[in-house]
Amino acid sequence: MSFYFAQFLTGLSSASSLFLVACGLSLIFGVTRVVNFAHGSFYMLGAYVAYALVQFVPGSILGFWGSVLAAALIVALVGVVVEILILKRIYNAPELYQLVATFGVVLLMQDAILLIFGGDDQFGPRAPGLDSVVRVFGEPIPEYDLVLIALGPIVLGALWLLLNRTRWGILVRAATLDREMVASLGVNQSWLFTTVFFLGSFLAGLGGALQLPRVSINLLMDLSIIAEAFVVVVIGGMGSIPGAFIAALLIGELNAFGVLVLPQATIVLAFVVMAVVLVIRPYGLLGKAETLAHVAGQVELPIRPASTLAKSIAGLLLIGLVVMPFLAGEFAIVLATDVLIFALFAASLHFIMSNGGMVSFGHAAYFGLGAYGAAFVIKYAGGSMELALLAAPLMAAAGALIFGWFCVRLSGVYMAMLTLAAAQIVWSTAYQWQDLTGGDDGLLGIWPSEWAKSKTAYYYLALVLCGGGILAMRRMIFSPFGYTLRGGRDNPNRTESIGINLRQHQWAAFIIAGVFAGIAGGVYVFSKGSIFPDEAAIPRSVDALVMVLLGGVQTLSGPVVGAGVFRLLEDEISRLDYWRAILGVIIISIVVIAPEGIAGFIKKIAVKAGFERNEEQAS
Amino acid sequence: MAEIMLELNEINTFYGKAHILHDLSFKVAAGEVVALLGRNGAGKTTTMRTIMQLARPQSGTVQFEGNDITRWATHKVAQAGIGYVPEERRIFGDLTVMENLEVGRQPVRDGLPAWTVEHLFELFPNLAERRDNRGKQMSGGEQQMLTIARTLMGNPKLLLLDEPSEGIAPVIVEQMAQTLLEIKAKGLTVLLSEQNLHFARIVADRAIIIEGGGAVFDSTFEDLETHPEIRDQYLSV
Numbered sequence: 001m002s003f004y005f006a007q008f009l010t011g012l013s014s015a016s017s018l019f020l021v022a023c024g025l026s027l028i029f030g031v032t033r034v035v036n037f038a039h040g041s042f043y044m045l046g047a048y049v050a051y052a053l054v055q056f057v058p059g060s061i062l063g064f065w066g067s068v069l070a071a072a073l074i075v076a077l078v079g080v081v082v083e084i085l086i087l088k089r090i091y092n093a094p095e096l097y098q099l100v101a102t103f104g105v106v107l108l109m110q111d112a113i114l115l116i117f118g119g120d121d122q123f124g125p126r127a128p129g130l131d132s133v134v135r136v137f138g139e140p141i142p143e144y145d146l147v148l149i150a151l152g153p154i155v156l157g158a159l160w161l162l163l164n165r166t167r168w169g170i171l172v173r174a175a176t177l178d179r180e181m182v183a184s185l186g187v188n189q190s191w192l193f194t195t196v197f198f199l200g201s202f203l204a205g206l207g208g209a210l211q212l213p214r215v216s217i218n219l220l221m222d223l224s225i226i227a228e229a230f231v232v233v234v235i236g237g238m239g240s241i242p243g244a245f246i247a248a249l250l251i252g253e254l255n256a257f258g259v260l261v262l263p264q265a266t267i268v269l270a271f272v273v274m275a276v277v278l279v280i281r282p283y284g285l286l287g288k289a290e291t292l293a294h295v296a297g298q299v300e301l302p303i304r305p306a307s308t309l310a311k312s313i314a315g316l317l318l319i320g321l322v323v324m325p326f327l328a329g330e331f332a333i334v335l336a337t338d339v340l341i342f343a344l345f346a347a348s349l350h351f352i353m354s355n356g357g358m359v360s361f362g363h364a365a366y367f368g369l370g371a372y373g374a375a376f377v378i379k380y381a382g383g384s385m386e387l388a389l390l391a392a393p394l395m396a397a398a399g400a401l402i403f404g405w406f407c408v409r410l411s412g413v414y415m416a417m418l419t420l421a422a423a424q425i426v427w428s429t430a431y432q433w434q435d436l437t438g439g440d441d442g443l444l445g446i447w448p449s450e451w452a453k454s455k456t457a458y459y460y461l462a463l464v465l466c467g468g469g470i471l472a473m474r475r476m477i478f479s480p481f482g483y484t485l486r487g488g489r490d491n492p493n494r495t496e497s498i499g500i501n502l503r504q505h506q507w508a509a510f511i512i513a514g515v516f517a518g519i520a521g522g523v524y525v526f527s528k529g530s531i532f533p534d535e536a537a538i539p540r541s542v543d544a545l546v547m548v549l550l551g552g553v554q555t556l557s558g559p560v561v562g563a564g565v566f567r568l569l570e571d572e573i574s575r576l577d578y579w580r581a582i583l584g585v586i587i588i589s590i591v592v593i594a595p596e597g598i599a600g601f602i603k604k605i606a607v608k609a610g611f612e613r614n615e616e617q618a619s
Numbered sequence: 620m621a622e623i624m625l626e627l628n629e630i631n632t633f634y635g636k637a638h639i640l641h642d643l644s645f646k647v648a649a650g651e652v653v654a655l656l657g658r659n660g661a662g663k664t665t666t667m668r669t670i671m672q673l674a675r676p677q678s679g680t681v682q683f684e685g686n687d688i689t690r691w692a693t694h695k696v697a698q699a700g701i702g703y704v705p706e707e708r709r710i711f712g713d714l715t716v717m718e719n720l721e722v723g724r725q726p727v728r729d730g731l732p733a734w735t736v737e738h739l740f741e742l743f744p745n746l747a748e749r750r751d752n753r754g755k756q757m758s759g760g761e762q763q764m765l766t767i768a769r770t771l772m773g774n775p776k777l778l779l780l781d782e783p784s785e786g787i788a789p790v791i792v793e794q795m796a797q798t799l800l801e802i803k804a805k806g807l808t809v810l811l812s813e814q815n816l817h818f819a820r821i822v823a824d825r826a827i828i829i830e831g832g833g834a835v836f837d838s839t840f841e842d843l844e845t846h847p848e849i850r851d852q853y854l855s856v
């Protein structure tokens with residue numbers, strides 16, 4: 001019994017830590033409507049800065065707490081700089097662009113921290129004066145944990161007072177409800193947003209700094225905490241601080257006790273809880289439906305069949321792709337194979353995004369599932385490559401069938417978060433289920449059949465499968481199915497009212513996209529000969545989004561162009577030292593400067609020059 | 620004529636590709652109450668939103684007390700002394716009556732009545748009883764009063780009222796007319812949009828009719844009465 005009580009207290013202390021991070025995220029989302037991926041980076045920065053500061057004042061109680069506070073303040077200022085330089089420019093952009101841009105900040109911060117603090121894991125000191133344990137029912141509980149347990153409710157109370165008893169708080173709450181009205185009453189929103197960002201980043205930094213005596217500090221802290229914080233914020237209801245508190249308790253305890261029952265599956269458990277909560281309460285425990293003003297996003301352009309010019313360019317491209325191996329060296333052939341694979345992957349994401357209006361933030365799940373499905377056939381069933389390439393889409397379809405059922409019940413940011421959670425389930429399963437997947441060591445030695453062994457032969461195989469997949473999706477876009485999807489995207493109520501089951505169509509689209517991502521994953525695994533959990537991780541999902549954005553969401557050729565440019569770019573910069581930062585800057589620049597993407601940009605010029613019909617005028 | 624407070628000059632406003640306001644021009648003098656009349660979809664709300672810079676005009680200017688406020692940030696327009704009461708009321712539903720008023724509070728301006736919560740509760744007695752209720756718990760008429768009171772907390776010089784009589788009970792409409800006359804007596808300038816001609820005539824000095832985004836009539840109500848064909852053509856009575 002006493003052991004369980006101790007476990008309960010451990011759960012409470014991790015709940016407090018989680019709450020500190022999640023409440024800042026929720027606060028920022030509530031007011032600015034931006035889901036800030038970089039929030040986890042602020043948490044990590046808080047830990048690193050506190051670690052650096054504490055070195056100057058070893059063993060001093062005042063020094064320790066002073067360092068923690070100073071670290072939180074420094075992070076808050078960094079947050080303000082990020083807000084002013086980047087976020088201010090994208091407050092009115094669609095959610096997807098915002099998420100991707102803040103992911104650019106994540107990449108930038110990773111390299112900045114690597115540069116300043118070095119890449120080694122660090123172990124912080126115990127908190128002076130709180131370095132022993134107290135006995136509770138005979139079980140040892142670290143004193144520091146008790147402080148953390150108290151801190152959660154204290155911060156909750158302080159935030160409540162701030163939000164309910166000060167003019168600033170009233171303005172913040174009003175802005176959460178109706179930004180435009182707040183501005184019409186003479187309130188400078190821009191300033192309000194900056195102060196909210198200051199406070200939110202402060203809390204993230206504080207949360208990170210307080211981890212110093214508890215965990216090792218490393219460069220993976222950002223994405224692992226942000227995934228957990230997303231779960232907490234979504235379960236609690238986005239924008240609700242009491243909701244975040246309840247959800248943090250739920251997850252903290254779930255982890256504390258889950259470890260006893262299913263030690264391998266703690267991450268999975270949290271995401272399963274999230275999925276269940278969202279299906280029962282689509283806006284989280286204490287959340288509210290999105291306000292109308294927000295849902296009314298951009299009206300997407302109708303997609304039209306290709307013009308003669310576009311068709312001739314596509315034809316030339318195809319001829320180029322077919323003759324390419326005769327002209328280029330092996331290196332170029334391998335790279336081209338890669339481009340084909342990612343073009344299919346990106347096109348499958350584009351398929352649900354542009355037609356279905358569904359933003360998936362975890363599309364790597366289906367890529368990863370396809371890749372593992374293929375690998376399993378080779379490793380465990382002794383099957384052939386041909387069989388494995390059949391298993392890839394099946395495995396991905398199975399995943400998309402299950403996850404999709406949950407995801408299509410939601411929309412907007414909530415859907416994006418749930419797809420991300422789904423991908424985290426796949427990733428963590430691949431990571432934790434050592435016996436099956438080899439965990440971090442991956443599965444090796446997965447090579448193509450004899451006839452496809454040469455780089456050139458495999459290139460042609462990829463060209464047929466990926467090119468065929470892309471054309472098949474194009475077909476579907478212009479089929480009645482595609483029109484129904486777009487009708488549902490633009491006007492869900494009307495579509496439902498004429499007797500169409502939109503959800504079922506969306507579910508089908510989700511599965512189709514999963515199938516093609518799975519094919520891409522299957523082709524990928526044989527081109528590399530191995531598979532690691534990373535293929536299903538957040539950065540891989542973001543890769544796909546960036547490719548789609550780079551090419552332009554509103555053009556069908558976008559994902560293909562985007563995948564090509566992205567892979568070539570990545571190939572160039574990944575040899576550089578700080579390639580993450582460079583990629584981050586590129587991502588942010590695209591969102592801020594050319595949100596219509598490369599293909600969209602070219603198309604705009606083509607329209608201007610009179611080569612193509614202007615779709616807006618035609619409609 | 621008294622000094623000009625608000626002046627719209629050949630305003631053209633678009634929603635996307637839809638051209639809504641066509642070369643719209645009119646003036647409002649200090650101390651005047653002007654009614655902006657017109658059918659559904661004539662462009663009354665768009666005119667108000669353009670003045671607030673919530674909709675950005677593609678060409679033309681909005682002058683307020685001699686300053687060109689075109690392209691100012693909306694909160695700057697409000698701080699300059701224009702108070703906006705939108706058509707849909709847009710009460711902060713989760714905030715109490717007192718908190719809603721607090722959001723609207725702005726510093727007192729020279730030479731104008733300074734509105735306090737007490738004054739406003741005198742003007743709208745119903746609000747006083749419900750001061751700790753949340754906005755979403757109030758009836759339509761109460762919300763309409765709250766939205767006006769909230770804007771008055773900003774001590775505006777010019778009040779923009781978008782269809783204040785819409786969707787509220789006839790008794791409350793009478794009460795609202797009296798209240799507006801009291802507000803007018805305090806020296807506020809008011810531009811109100813209306814479809815209720817009867818209500819507009821009680822409170823306003825002058826009528827501007829807009830149709831298809833342009834002003835087609837700009838004169839007194841007496842003038843309007845002598846031209847029933849104008850009324851029949853442009854207003855749905």
Ligand SMILES: Nc1ncnc2c1ncn2[C@@H]1O[C@H](COP(=O)(O)OP(=O)(O)OP(=O)(O)O)[C@@H](O)[C@H]1O
Pocket residue numbers: 634635637639657658659660661662663664665666706814
């Ligand atoms: N957000 C918008 N996007 C596109 N068109 C709009 C938008 N809002 C209004 N319109 C159109 O602009 C025109 C003018 O609308 P507005 O709301 O200004 O009219 P109004 O005179 O206020 O009408 P009402 O009496 O119904 O309030 C209408 O044709 C309307 O359909």
Ligand SMILES: [Mg+2]
Pocket residue numbers: 663664665706781782
């Ligand atoms: Mg209107």
